[in-house]
Amino acid sequence: MPGQDPRTDAELVAALNAGEPSAFEALYLRHRDWVFRVARRYAPPGEDPADITHEVFLTLLRKFPGFRLTARLTTYLFPIARHTALARARARQVEARLTPLTGRAGAVSGPGMDGPSPELAAAVDTLPPGQREVLLMRAVDEMTLEEIALALAIPLGTVKSRLHLALQTLRSDARARRYFENFG
């Protein structure tokens, strides 16, 4: 894999708009894993998140030339990835829903590591989908509350309340309580 392109996303977007194809490759390599995670979260059974990831970047590419970056690129990539995965669920005529964390293949765990516990996964999976979605966007995708509101096209107040309710539920859940010890 080539070295990381030192340019910012905004500079790469400008370069791609100017017709430099290698800028797209740099954007792809920088955000591939992030998009893959989102795709995996929404992919319906039987759909490969890898295919969805490729489709997301193709959709992004189609926006050039002329794409204007006015927020973090992930704020644009998230709805594309979510929408692409949910569209595939619709095409398969299966219910569009968040993939559970329970039993997630490849979840990293081992002796001496502080989790992740299957209990935590089970506790998170019991959250209402809207709360779970916001929690994972904040904790795993590292999006700000404003970015989440933008990506989901919902009011900031709704994002805050969903996150707060999710944390409140987890705090009172015996399976997740230990993560809140010595916290607030």
Place this chain on the structure above:
Amino acid sequence: MDRPDSDIPDGLKPALRRLDGPVAVWPGFDARGLATARLAAARRRRMLIRGASLAAAAGLALAVIIGPWRERGARGDLNGDGAVDMVDALVLARAVDESKAQRSWDFTGDGAVDRADVDRLALGAVRLSGGGL
């Protein structure tokens, strides 16, 4: 009600990230993705060049030939009922699902007729300032 981000305990974030699992893709995954993108970009460039030269002539021809009938239906009025609304978005969504969409339904102008065009049409229909694209 303005809860700070720090409401998420320090230990919970890494635990959730580990639960989410690593990203593991097969060898050649990136090569395939980037090759597909290059192909799409090349196709798009060809389309843009061809389109630019054809556009002027076609635009003139359309203006002369079908201009007088333009008022029959607004852009996005796919079922021809005189309004751009959610039924038109439904017509488009079904056509996209069944791969029967017409090229002229590319409302996003990105060279493809897909769910993004359904979203564009539907959002145009619910615009407070009046339905339409």
Place this chain on the structure above:
Amino acid sequence: MNRHRPGLLAALLLVLLAAAMGLVPGRAGRRGAMGDEVSQAGPRFEAIDLFITPTGPLAAYQLEFRARAGQVKIVGIEGGDHPAYTQPPYYDPAAMQQDRVIIGALSTKPAGELPAARVRVARVHVMIEAGPAPEYEARLQTTAGPEARTIEANLTFEPIRAAADGGDPQ
């Protein structure tokens, strides 16, 4: 019971005046779904459920909802109960902080998986500022079946207990 007692009336008026000026708490604040106290003096929140009763499988709808009285601002919109309509509907983001919105949604599911009886299609969250009690109105603009042909339907709405500070329980 109907005796008019000037002293009692004056006392009542004083209490009402004090309540209006925020000197007495009236109802001691309302506990929001978020667990915090929402002052009665400040704005309060309400959610309005929108129901459609179609005459056949409902594949698309579009409706207009507005507050015709009261100082009401729309702060959030979410989907409904039926699997075909659980996702947030389409709406103009410019409707946020206004008193009027056009909402629409569609589903390409087969007819058998679409609602064919009364169904909650959306929930609108509003913030009500001081002033007269809010009054709402909603009207259907269009409804269609899976073949994209217009179908008859009725629209009703029901205000429900406040959700929370700009939020929802999802």
